[in-house]
Structure formats: C-alpha cells, structure tokens
Amino acid sequence: MFKNDFPYFQNSKVVYLDNGATTQKPKSVIDSQVDYYTQYCANTHRSNFGHANKATQEFEKVRVILKEFINASKNEEIIFTKGVTESINFIASSFATHFKTVIISSLEHHSNITPWHMQGRSLGNGLEVVNFKENLDFDFEHFEELLKANPNSFVSITHISNAFGKIHDIKTITKIAHDYGAIVMIDGAQSLAHLKVDVKELDVDFFAISGHKTFAPTGVGAIYVKEKFLKDLKAYQTGGATINDVDFNHSTLLDSPYKFEAGTQNIAGIIGFGKALEYINHIHYKNIQSYEHNVYNYLDEELKKLPDIIFYNDISDSIGSRSFNFKGIVHDDIGILIDKMNIAVRVGHHCAQPIMKKLGIKGTIRVSTAFYNDFVDVDKLIEALTKALKILKD
Incomplete structure (x- = not known):
C-alpha cells in the first residue's frame, strides 16, 4: 500500500524485514537532501547571504516540526544529535553523573548500558536493573523496591525493546519514579516509527529520538529535555555555533539549544528528518x-x-x-x-x-x-x- 512512496522497493527484490535496525526512506526525504545539496548548500547559523539564510531557516523549521510532533513546550527543549546513542551518552555524561544510582530495565540496548559502565558503575555499584517477569513484563514491584532503597536515582528505560518489540508502560514508570523523586530518561529509538509520542502526557524528563529508525536519514536524532533541566545541563562539547563571546581567557556559550550543538550539523539529514515527520503526519x-x-x-x-x-x-x-x-x-x-x-x-x-x-x-x-x-x-x-x-x- 505504501511501498510506492519508497524508492528502495522500486529498485530491490528484497523482502525487507529489518526495520528495527533501520527503516527505508520515502522519496520526499531523499529529494529534500538532493535539493539542499544542489540548490542551496550552505552552512547554518553563520553567514547571512541568501542560501545560508535559507539553509538556517529550513534547519530550524525541523526543530519546530519535531517540537510539535512530540508535543514539547518550546523549541529550546529540542537538541539535535547524531541519534539515540549520542543522546544517551550526552545526558549520561553532562547531567546524570552526580546521581548515586542509575536504574535501567532488563531489556535495554547496549547504548543504554555501556555509557553507565563508562562512569565506573556496575551492578550493585551505582547501577541497578529492574527484573523482568513472565512474558518479559516489567517488574513494577521490584522497580519500587529499587527506588525505595536508592534515593537520588536516575531512571533510564527503553520505550520499546528493539530485540523483542516489548512496549514498556512509560507513563506508569515515570509516575512511580517521580513519586520517589527520581529523574527519567527514555530511549525512544523504536518509538516514533510505531507510536504517537506525547512527552507532556508521558511527563518524561528526557526523551531520546532516532531519525534513521523513523524513515529519516542516518546520523540524525535528537534529545528532548524538559525545560526546567536545561539550566543544569552542561555542554557535551563546544566550538563553532555554540559561542556567545570568546577571548583567550574566557568564553561564554549561547542559550539552549545552540550551546549543545557544536560544529557543523548534518544539515541535509536534519532537513530530511523534517520531511520524514511530515510524511508520517500526512499518512x-x-x-x-x-x-x-x-x-x-x-x-x-x-x-x-x-x-x-x-x-x-x-x-x-x-x-x-x-x-x-x-x-x-x-x-x-x-x-x-x-x-x-x-x-x-x-x-x-x-x-x-x-x-x-x-x-x-x-x-x-x-x-x-x-x-x-x-x-x-x-x-x-x-x-x-x-x-x-x-x-x-x-
């Protein structure tokens, strides 16, 4: 029914059933990248000639599209990254280091396990894992026990298991975590391809987003950060496009989101990401x-x-x-x-x-x-x- 919108299926006899790894891209996404590279290729947020202004406008339009797509409150809450892996590493290293305990589920992707190991955490030593029950169900009783025993916790949970397709009840997980004063980040790598996500309804504090698993180009993603945490979030890296003022003794950074988006971004990819979201809205x-x-x-x-x-x-x-x-x-x-x-x-x-x-x-x-x-x-x-x-x- 939808395959005619995707050039891959016109050019291949393969029955493609590996969408958990990456999804195919609709023609509108591919065309938008070709259009950028052939019609107005320029860097963003720097020069002020015509094509540079257009590139910046198209780039920033995607931030608005994504904000509305997940029902975030402000553009500043949307920070572009390379994908969910970078998003989780960003928050792990720039926000979550001071939490005594990180709590994850049994169904996590390595991208939500190894960043915590890099902080020196291990099972029972700053890292706790919620048990799974029959049918791979999340063990809410064990979750509450961990929260009770570990005040000052940061909860980082996958929304949909990439390995088994299991959907975690994020709204309930977040409510319980907040009741115990914990902060919540969600790995949403598999989410937007299948489900409508409303970050306000879920009340999550951080939500990591993948582009390439959502019919967009590779190397593109984002992290939603609830506004009240932006002031406590440290820059993951600095350099071009993050700077307000610099001399050899001191530098000051711009406000969010720009202070967190150092260097030249994947401009064509992000423009393509916007087209992927528009395509989903269309169908x-x-x-x-x-x-x-x-x-x-x-x-x-x-x-x-x-x-x-x-x-x-x-x-x-x-x-x-x-x-x-x-x-x-x-x-x-x-x-x-x-x-x-x-x-x-x-x-x-x-x-x-x-x-x-x-x-x-x-x-x-x-x-x-x-x-x-x-x-x-x-x-x-x-x-x-x-x-x-x-x-x-x-």
Whole structure:
C-alpha cells in the first residue's frame, strides 16, 4: 500500500524485514537532501547571504516540526544529535553523573548500558536493573523496591525493546519514579516509527529520538529535555555555533539549544528528518497503527504454524519486532539461508546481550516490520523459513 512512496522497493527484490535496525526512506526525504545539496548548500547559523539564510531557516523549521510532533513546550527543549546513542551518552555524561544510582530495565540496548559502565558503575555499584517477569513484563514491584532503597536515582528505560518489540508502560514508570523523586530518561529509538509520542502526557524528563529508525536519514536524532533541566545541563562539547563571546581567557556559550550543538550539523539529514515527520503526519498514525497491527498479527499467526518454533513473549503489548528460534537450529544458519532467498531479517543478539544471557540463548531470529510491510512479505518470509528448515533438518 505504501511501498510506492519508497524508492528502495522500486529498485530491490528484497523482502525487507529489518526495520528495527533501520527503516527505508520515502522519496520526499531523499529529494529534500538532493535539493539542499544542489540548490542551496550552505552552512547554518553563520553567514547571512541568501542560501545560508535559507539553509538556517529550513534547519530550524525541523526543530519546530519535531517540537510539535512530540508535543514539547518550546523549541529550546529540542537538541539535535547524531541519534539515540549520542543522546544517551550526552545526558549520561553532562547531567546524570552526580546521581548515586542509575536504574535501567532488563531489556535495554547496549547504548543504554555501556555509557553507565563508562562512569565506573556496575551492578550493585551505582547501577541497578529492574527484573523482568513472565512474558518479559516489567517488574513494577521490584522497580519500587529499587527506588525505595536508592534515593537520588536516575531512571533510564527503553520505550520499546528493539530485540523483542516489548512496549514498556512509560507513563506508569515515570509516575512511580517521580513519586520517589527520581529523574527519567527514555530511549525512544523504536518509538516514533510505531507510536504517537506525547512527552507532556508521558511527563518524561528526557526523551531520546532516532531519525534513521523513523524513515529519516542516518546520523540524525535528537534529545528532548524538559525545560526546567536545561539550566543544569552542561555542554557535551563546544566550538563553532555554540559561542556567545570568546577571548583567550574566557568564553561564554549561547542559550539552549545552540550551546549543545557544536560544529557543523548534518544539515541535509536534519532537513530530511523534517520531511520524514511530515510524511508520517500526512499518512497519520491511526493508519500506520491499524495497518501495522494487522500485518504484525498476521506474522505472529503464520509463524506459529511453523514446527518447533520458540517465542520469548507474546504480542499482547508488543509492536515492530518479533523474535524467535527453532528448536535444534542455529539462528545464524536460518539467516544465511533465507538471505539467499532475498529475505532480510536480523539474527544475533541485537545489541541486547544481557537479556539474551538471562534467557539462556545466544541470540534470536528477529523479524521487524514497518507500516510499508504487507501480507505478501509475510507469506514470502514463511515460504523461505519453511524451505530453510527443510534444508537444515534433512
């Protein structure tokens, strides 16, 4: 239904089911970058000739689009980064260092684990992990126990697990954390591709955003920072575009967001990010969610018909990613075989080794969908999996 908007699908025979790693880009996103580079390529926030002014205007327009897209209060709350990994590292090193304890979930991507290790934190030594229950459910009782036992906590939780598609109840997590005086950051890498996000309704303090997982170019993202925390946020790096005044003895920085966006940004990428958000607005989340849920449910139904399949959670509160294995089969072998049949999925630990170790596995086969996937894609996947299983079992 939506594939005609994406040049990749006109140029490839691949059934693309690796959207958790990166999404394809609509033509409007690609065209906007070509337009920038061929029609008004200039740096932003520096020169004042015509094309430089246009580049700055187009760049800053995206900040407004993103602010409205997630219902932030002010433009100053939107800080552009390279993506969620940089956003988390930025807040970890520029804001969260003084918190005695950081609390994360069991389903985190490495990008929300290793930054805390770099601060010298380890399990029980400045880092705590909320248990998971059956069906990979978040253990709210354990969460409260950790908050009670660890005043002065910083909570950093993924919204949607990239490995399993599990959706955390962020509104409830945030309310409980705030009741204990904790600050909350959300890894929203997988969020905007699937769900409407309202940072005011969620009441989060920080929300990390990925562009390339949201139909935008790679190397682009943002961090939402609730206004009251901007004054306590230190610059992650400084230099060009951050400066108010400099001499050899002293320098003063601009106000947010510019003090946090040092150097020349990925201008074309950010302009493309704006077009991706406009595209989502154009087709509407209600259509995205309705269509995607139908395909996701169909995928689950068809996978369950395959012999000896192993799941690790149901899809009652999941979206996007579906992870599984087959009894007695190495997941890498499946990936290699179905790639020969033009099926693109991801196999491995999906940058989520800790939860894989907890489950006693080395990795999974992960099928991750987007709204442009359809029933035909699922049928081709099932056909390829069936052939691969026959080859590996014969």
